[in-house]
Amino acid sequence: MYCAVIGDLIDSKKIKPEERKVLQEKLRLLLERVNNDYSSYIAANFLITLGDEFQGLLIASFPAVEIIDTNLT
Numbered sequence: 001m002y003c004a005v006i007g008d009l010i011d012s013k014k015i016k017p018e019e020r021k022v023l024q025e026k027l028r029l030l031l032e033r034v035n036n037d038y039s040s041y042i043a044a045n046f047l048i049t050l051g052d053e054f055q056g057l058l059i060a061s062f063p064a065v066e067i068i069d070t071n072l073t
Helices: 017-037 064-068
Strands: 003-008 042-050 053-058
Touching (some): 017 042
Antiparallel strands (some): 003 053
């Protein structure tokens, strides 16, 4: 069984372009960290698909909530 995680940063298009670029870079770094930290649970790496949308595929649903709660701190 697999668990797909699909997300979107809500209303990110309302953010100023220069701030949005910073936000997108933070998202890229966060997904890179998730891919490293949870590699044993990941069937397909998390990646940015369109602008501020992202997705990843987990082998099991077990770490999904923990991954979703991950932040850059």
